[in-house]
């Protein structure tokens with residue numbers, strides 16, 4: 001049986017990758033929409049190094065009482081092909097909620113990341129809190145228990161925010177917005 005990412009014990013998340021996702025969620029939140037982003041990277045034994053944030057083409061709106069986002073199959077296929085070409089793998093999805101961070105029934109039923117040990121992060125308040133991992137809810141997908149919330153302690157051990165390897169490479173780009181969004 002494919003153990004997927006079950007044996008991944010450390011997930012290294014560069015701050016710039018986190019901010020790229022937060023920026024998108026904040027942008028969507030201003031329109032009262034949820035936003036979703038994906039984290040891809042490279043595995044090395046028990047560690048996974050996120051290298052890239054992907055903002056998939058997505059639709060967001062309200063459904064019954066709640067908000068939701070949809071990423072269509074063709075877009076997921078496009079992303080998979082692109083990742084295959086770069087040798088990267090998808091390990092995590094991250095999306096925003098208007099208020100509380102928790103995995104809703106819809107989140108349980110329609111995840112983008114479906115691999116065992118895969119990660120799903122929910123960010124509260126449309127990402128207004130910025131890079132504040134303590135308020136994020138981090139779930140992992142296990143065969144026995146489905147999407148399972150990590151405790152704060154487990155989360156801090158697992159998810160490690162890292163500074164970017166070469167921030168000087170980014171100076172030629174237009175400065176992107178950083179939290180606090182200003």
Ligand SMILES: [Zn+2]
Pocket residue numbers: 095096097102103104107122
């Ligand atoms: Zn959700």
